[in-house]
Amino acid sequence: MEKTTHSLTRFINKIAEKFPPREDGTFSFTDIHVRVSQDTGDVMAFDDDDKEITRIVVEEWISAPLETEEFYDMVHKAFTPVIEQHGIYLNIAQPYNYVLENENGNYICELYIVDDSETTILGTPFMENLSAELDDFIDKILKEE
Numbered sequence: 001m002e003k004t005t006h007s008l009t010r011f012i013n014k015i016a017e018k019f020p021p022r023e024d025g026t027f028s029f030t031d032i033h034v035r036v037s038q039d040t041g042d043v044m045a046f047d048d049d050d051k052e053i054t055r056i057v058v059e060e061w062i063s064a065p066l067e068t069e070e071f072y073d074m075v076h077k078a079f080t081p082v083i084e085q086h087g088i089y090l091n092i093a094q095p096y097n098y099v100l101e102n103e104n105g106n107y108i109c110e111l112y113i114v115d116d117s118e119t120t121i122l123g124t125p126f127m128e129n130l131s132a133e134l135d136d137f138i139d140k141i142l143k144e145e
Contacts, residue, residue, distance in 0.1 A: 001060075001078075003059070003060065004058055004060050004061070004078055005078070005081075005082060007043075007056055007057075007058050008043075008056075008058070008078060008079060008082040009082050009085075009086055010056065011043055011045070011054065011056045012082055012083060012086045013086060014045075014053070014054040014056075015032060015045050015053055015054060015090070016086070016089075016090055018053050018054070019090040019091040019092055020091055021091050022091060027091055027092055027093040028047075028090075028091060028092045028093065029048075029092070029093050030047040030048040030049075030092060030096065031047075031048055031096050031097050031098070031099055032045055032046075032047070032053070032090075032092075032096070032097070032098045032099070033045065033046040033047070033048075033050075033099050033101055033105070034079070034098055034099065034100050034101065034111060035101045035102065035103055035105060036061070036072070036075050036100065036101075036102070036103065037102075037103035038061060038062075038063065038064060038066075038068070038071045039062070039063060039103075040057070040062060040103075041057045041058045041059055041060070041061040041062035042055060042056075042057055042103070043055065043056050043057070043058055043061075046105075050105075061074075061075070072100065072102075072108050072109070075100065076100060076108075076109060076111060079098070079100070079111045079112075080111060080112060083098055083111060083112040084112065088112075088114055094114055094115060095113065095114060095115045096113075096114055097110050097111070097112060097113040097114065098110070098111040098112040098113075099111065
């Protein structure tokens with residue numbers, strides 16, 4: 001796990017190098033899309049325009065003997081403290097977030113959301129039950145009519 005943390009720290013630092021403070025005081029406008037492949041261990045960062053920012057390989061993740069959902073849960077848990085420690089203050093206009101995606105670019109979850117200098121939301125699935133809650137709400141309204 002220590003090797004993985006070191007690799008992820010290096011990955012986040014490489015991202016930060018791509019978004020240094022600008023002399024004119026302007027910011028980039030993007031989210032960071034993190035794509036992970038369980039088969040190859042590839043971890044790649046992309047901007048909103050699908051331009052690759054950086055990539056690494058996490059050897060420990062190659063063909064990890066986990067179901068897909070368990071794998072992405074493990075990735076989420078490994079990334080969150082690293083981002084919290086090293087990847088919050090990028091020269092990116094807020095709000096921005098780190099989005100976990102599979103190797104095909106399909107959304108898995110938010111790893112980390114930075115809203116403003118006073119509010120940082122860890123990437124826990126805070127909208128986890130939103131769909132079910134909205135369905136219940138709509139059912140209730142329809143029953144009242």
